[in-house]
Amino acid sequence: MTLLDIENLAVTFPVQGGPDVPAVDGVDLQVESGEIHGLVGESGSGKSVTARSIMRLLDGAEVSADRFDYRGEDLYAKSEAEMRQVRGDDIAMVFQDALSALNPVMTVGEQIAEVVRHHGDVDESAGLLSELRRKYVTGTRTSAASWRRAVELLETVGIADPEDVAMTYPHQLSGGQRQRVMIASALGGDPDLIVADEPTTALDVTVEAGILDELQHLCDEFGVAMLLITHDLGVVAETCDSVTVMYSGSVMEHGRTDQLFENPAHPYTKGLLRSIPEQAPSDGELATIPGSAPEPSERPDGCPFRDRCPAAFDACSDPLPEHVVDDGHVTRCHLYTEGDDPEVSWDGPTR
Ligand code: SF4
Ligand code: MG
Numbered sequence: 001m002t003l004l005d006i007e008n009l010a011v012t013f014p015v016q017g018g019p020d021v022p023a024v025d026g027v028d029l030q031v032e033s034g035e036i037h038g039l040v041g042e043s044g045s046g047k048s049v050t051a052r053s054i055m056r057l058l059d060g061a062e063v064s065a066d067r068f069d070y071r072g073e074d075l076y077a078k079s080e081a082e083m084r085q086v087r088g089d090d091i092a093m094v095f096q097d098a099l100s101a102l103n104p105v106m107t108v109g110e111q112i113a114e115v116v117r118h119h120g121d122v123d124e125s126a127g128l129l130s131e132l133r134r135k136y137v138t139g140t141r142t143s144a145a146s147w148r149r150a151v152e153l154l155e156t157v158g159i160a161d162p163e164d165v166a167m168t169y170p171h172q173l174s175g176g177q178r179q180r181v182m183i184a185s186a187l188g189g190d191p192d193l194i195v196a197d198e199p200t201t202a203l204d205v206t207v208e209a210g211i212l213d214e215l216q217h218l219c220d221e222f223g224v225a226m227l228l229i230t231h232d233l234g235v236v237a238e239t240c241d242s243v244t245v246m247y248s249g250s251v252m253e254h255g256r257t258d259q260l261f262e263n264p265a266h267p268y269t270k271g272l273l274r275s276i277p278e279q280a281p282s283d284g285e286l287a288t289i290p291g292s293a294p295e296p297s298e299r300p301d302g303c304p305f306r307d308r309c310p311a312a313f314d315a316c317s318d319p320l321p322e323h324v325v326d327d328g329h330v331t332r333c334h335l336y337t338e339g340d341d342p343e344v345s346w347d348g349p350t351r
Pocket of ligand 2: 088089090119120189190191
């Protein structure tokens, strides 16, 4: 079942005295229930804006879409009060920077318990907190039941000594522990979808691997779907069932992870793949894509990748096409027509 169904999303930020900034233009995105869907692109590609549009957390932006459905209901037709319920209860967000997302003056146990109290499914009447616990909550409404659930969730996300950690403040924890706390908090409302914006980018590689494993395991165990925003195709390869590749505000290619990795059908995806160790051609150096993405106000007509693409040709100034490569696998490159798999050389002289 399709949980999230977005068609033709456009997000523009009005700028006083200047031209508006089109952050996202014509984006389609579908997330199936229970899957981990990667949204990958360089910084400035519009992936975080797309993520925040799902939570309706884009103050001052103009958002339009032909469809913006969550479980078949238009998220943009909801009132702000209904949307507050959706946030946490149905869709939860995990941010890159846990330290600024968490409340510094509340214990992590109380913060998770708050989410449980507002959005979760516990019997709040089941007794008061013990004297000991009450020292670690600032409010008086945290019940023994939601505190217990918070401790359980900390254990679920792989925190050793969850009882003790529940009574600490965010600054007392390591970066990896804080990220786990954020995930526990997201799970507190039993959501069906977690939107995770670069949840492991600030962590070192071993800690990152542990948390990605944990996320995969949790999605399996709880049947939660996740939209995982990352700039790292290696993370997608490890973690995601399917993937949407964005560049400069537009979708370039999407499909199942195996389809994209085995048969990438867009020069940008091919370029990105060259820059991850396991995927780079055996004789090739690990390489990045020369040049940088255009400013939103300076995007060329047609394909926004034109100025960096080694295969660009005349048709590339036409509006982006949609070519079906395979069932569920779509590329938006003019080079590809049905049944065609053109060579793209990243090694020859590029203009
Ligand atoms: Fe874009 Fe054209 Fe290159 Fe395809 S060949 S990625 S349409 S510039
Ligand atoms: Mg819920």
